[in-house]
Each structure stands twice: as C-alpha cells, then as structure tokens.
Amino acid sequence: MEIKPSFIELYRTGDLEKKSREAYDLLACCTLCPRNCMINRLQGQLGFCRSGFLPIVSSYNAHHGEEPPISGIRGSGTIFFSHCNLSCCYCQNWPISQLGQGQEVTVERLAGMMMDLQQRGCHNINFVTPSHMTAQILMALEIAVRQGFNLPLVYNTSGYDSLDSLKLLEGVIDIYLPDIRYIDPGAAERYSEARDYPSVNQAALREMWRQVGELQLDDQGIALRGMLVRHLVLPNGLSQTREALKFLAREISPRVHLSLMSQFFPAHRANQTAELGRSLSREEYQQAVEWAEEYGLENGWHQELDDTGGGPPDRIVKAT
Template sequence: MIDFKKNIEKLYSKMGKCSICPRKCGANRNNGQKGLCETADKIFVASSSVHAGEEPPISASSGSGAIFFSNCTLNCVFCQNYPISQLGNGGKISLESLVDMMLNLQNRDVHNINFVTPTHYSPQIVKSTYIARKKGLRVPILYNCSGYEDIETLKLLEGTVDIYLPDIKYSDNETAFKYSGVKNYVEINQAALKEMKRQVGDLTVDDGGIAQKGIIVRHLVLPGNIENTKKALEFIAEELSENTYISLMAQYHAAHKSSNFEELSRSLTKEEYEEAVSYLELLNLENGWVQSLQQGFLAYT
C-alpha cells in the first residue's frame, strides 16, 4: 500500500536541500531559493491545453491534456521548446490552480493528464494529483520528461504516475555534456529508464488503443550523431526489452544555441533518419512509431 502523504512529505523535504534531480544543487527551494533549474517553490506554467500531436495512444481521438511547466533541469543547446524550458516563459499559479487545470482538462474529455518537463515540480505534481484524484480525477497521469531523473525521486512517484514518456537523448557522456551540460547522463538515464519500467511495465492500451499504463521511450535523432542513436537503441533492446515501445523522432530542427555546433546547425537528412529506422528494425524493436520528415507519427505494421 503506497502512503502518498508520506511520499509528498519526502519530496518536499528533498526540496529543502534540493536533490530532486541528479544535479543535486542543494538549493533551499522551500525557502524561495532557486536551484540550477531556475525554480524555487512556486509553480510556473506556460500553457494548459488539449494536445493532438503526441504519439497515437497518447493523443488518440480526443487529445492529451498537456500542462507545460516552465524551466528545466537540463540545458540542451538544441531544445525545441527553449522559450519555455530555457527562457522560463510562463506564469505563476497556485497548487489549487494546478488541481483545477487537471480537472478542467478532464472535463474536455482528454485521455490523460500530460505533465511536460515535470521533474523539478515533482513534489507539487504528486500533491496536486493526490488532491485531484480525491476530487474525481480518473484519467491516467503521464510524466513527459527528459529521462535525466533521480532514482529516489522516481520511487516517490510510484503510484502517482501511470505512464512514463522519457527521453533517451544520449548513449555517451561526452556528447551529453557537450550538448546538455550534465555529467554521467548515460548511467543516470539508463538507471532511470529501468526504474520506470519496473514501476509501470510495457505499454498497455484499452480496447480503443488508448494508453492506460506503461513506458514509451522517446529518442530524437540528431544530425551528425547516428552512432549516438544506434547505441541508444542497443541499450533499449538489450537492457529494457525488445517489447519496449519506442518513439523514434525525426522532428529535429536547429533551435536555441544549435548554431554554435556545426553538426547541429542543419536539419536532419532523410538518409540519416532512414539509417536510424533500419537499425531499429535490425534490433527487432517493432513496437512504437517512426515519423516522416514532413508529417506526424506513422505506426509500425
């Protein structure tokens, strides 16, 4: 039996000398000190809306209830959402307002509540979800994150999160430090994915093909970094399972500080992406979705 009140207490305690994410900056966020994520104790949200652009079982027919949080625990030079994650665009809201957002989205018939860039707000997310469920929230909770997660924090999310949607951005630490400014990304990310898999298992859907529980791993193919992609896919096949659902993303475009890196200052080529898809198939990773370079998600057959 999960003691949600105790989990909430532990998460807020971790904010006192912050160790919510693997950077463990030690800021006293409970007293208003900002951590390396540029966030203290207040909640900042950039948008709350019905989102139709996620993977098919996430958005499905009625959309995903996406709540985009401001700031981030990473500093990715190519971030596609950098005005929100890096520049901190968004407005301050109360915990009660976050609860209301969740319930209002459910009233719009969304299939899930999709917390985007949630890690640094995990204490508030667990508390608000606990309250919202007492007020009638029934749809699954989706944790849409970078995959750079603290294991202790993840364990305190168990029972709150139904669906994990993490990234596997890198398969070597040098590349991770170069593009995202963090050390030991690979070991931390791989351990986090295993913990998520332990909690929720492989993706399960209802009779309508709508996600109910499980993990979907996202990987954005970066131009000039095909070996990074291949090794990331090898980890999934060998250490998670061939049954893992993967979203292999082709939507890279140069953004934020990408122009500082020659290999990232251009778009992904069709040939690069096709090589990634071919390697996915070679590893017998048949569950999930690939993209066209012009359109949305295309399901495997």
C-alpha cells in the first residue's frame, strides 16, 4: 500500500500556507496549546512553555528505538524540541524539557533538518514534544515541501493539545503518537501541573482518531497513517492504567494501537515524592498487560521489563 502524505495536496491548493499563517497569528496572543497563556511570543514574551518565536531543537537524528512501524529499518527522523507545555516531576528528558537544553534555530533551518533526515533515508519525520511548536512546524513544512520534502509526519506528543491546534494540523499530520497519561485530574495536577489534562487529552485523542483512524502499514510494516497511543505505567497505580485502557477501548476503539510502556524510573524530581520513588514492579506491569487483554486491546506493543531494575528496557515486543 502506498499513501502520499496528505500535506502535498494542501500545499498545492494553498491551504498549507493559510494554516501556517493562521497558526503564526496565534503566537501574538499565544493560544497554541491548552495553557492559553495569551502572551506575545512574536515579541519574545514567554509563557508556561518558556518558548519564544524561534524553535529550540535539542537534537535531530535517525532514531531506531521507537515502536517498530515508526522506526522501521532505516530509522525515524526525530526532531526533539526543547521545553514542554507540561511539567512532569518524573520527566526522563528533564534537561531538555524543563531546562531547555538545545539550540535556537530558524524555521528555514528546521526545514533543512527535515530535508537532511529525508536524504538520510528515514521513514518519517517525528516531531517530539511538538505542542508548543505547531506554528513553526507548519512554517517549516511549507519551506521543505518547496524543496521536495514528501515523508509522513509523526506528531509525538504528551497528548496535552488544544482542539484548535489539532484542527490546523488536519491533513498535515499523518501519524499521531500521543500519550494518555492520567484519567484523574488530581494526579495530573500533582505530577504534571495540568489539572485539566484528562479532559483535554480525551478530547484530543478523539480528534486525532477522527482525523487519521487506525494505524495503516505498508507491505514492510512501516506506518503510513493512523494513531498509536502510548501509556506509561506509573508505580502505585498513579497513571490510572485500568481506567485509561478502558477509555481507549470503549471511547476510541478496541482496534486502536497501544504501546504499553514499562520504562518508568524515578528521574528529575520523582524522588521527592514517596510514591514515585521507585521503578515499576514486574507485578504492576503484568497487571497492566492483563487489563489491556481484558479490554480487548490486541493491537500494539508492550515492553519487556528489565530484570535488573537498571535502565529502561529497550525492546518492544508484539503484544499477544
């Protein structure tokens, strides 16, 4: 099966330019994400995400550690944005997401990175932590398409995305790769400073599913279009895993692809809270796998738990 990225047609009709301009205008009183800071990022004002106009990129590369249909054989062309619109006390990438480590780049340079990764043979471009950079992504895409860019785009997000931004991305993003982190507003407030995360996230997942639906693969098993949801299982039931899986199965679809992640370890400020001060136990992860089965979520992947309790596991195996 071959599907052309849908943004090619948007570019041809001029709709990509319209979307890009509309998103740019939002930066003047920023409502790009659900924080609605309403500050002028075009004049360098900083909101919750501490990002002005220019994107800050911590790294870009061919990445082989994503789920098999995303990494494929030649790697996923990941572009890691610095800063984030969440503030998770256990963030494993906290030097990037919270301290903002990275280099400020122009949108032209961002387009250049996309072209470079395409030339290196990557299967897709994977924007990591993109929610505060949707305008800059649209602007860079326009430039890249003019230069012959034609890979599927992966939107690799915490799932704290506004519906208005997602509507601007309709027809632009081919593969949504969102998290579902919490169902309980209290947990979302305590651990990520986002009490409204559950309602925002559930609306976002519905919208992403409406736009792209079930994951579609080519004859080599590489993702072309669709949605793949990640759920990081936290210790002590803090990610409300059973409820999250129930939501996916009942409110999205039992056909949705799920990546059930066991790699939690107490990074950043997690050690300051007693309940997040340890890795996930084998029993807790096994229980999560059983709940996925109970709700009929048969499409997707789970990780092997590292017996040593050392670093995060790196192998993703097909769920049975």
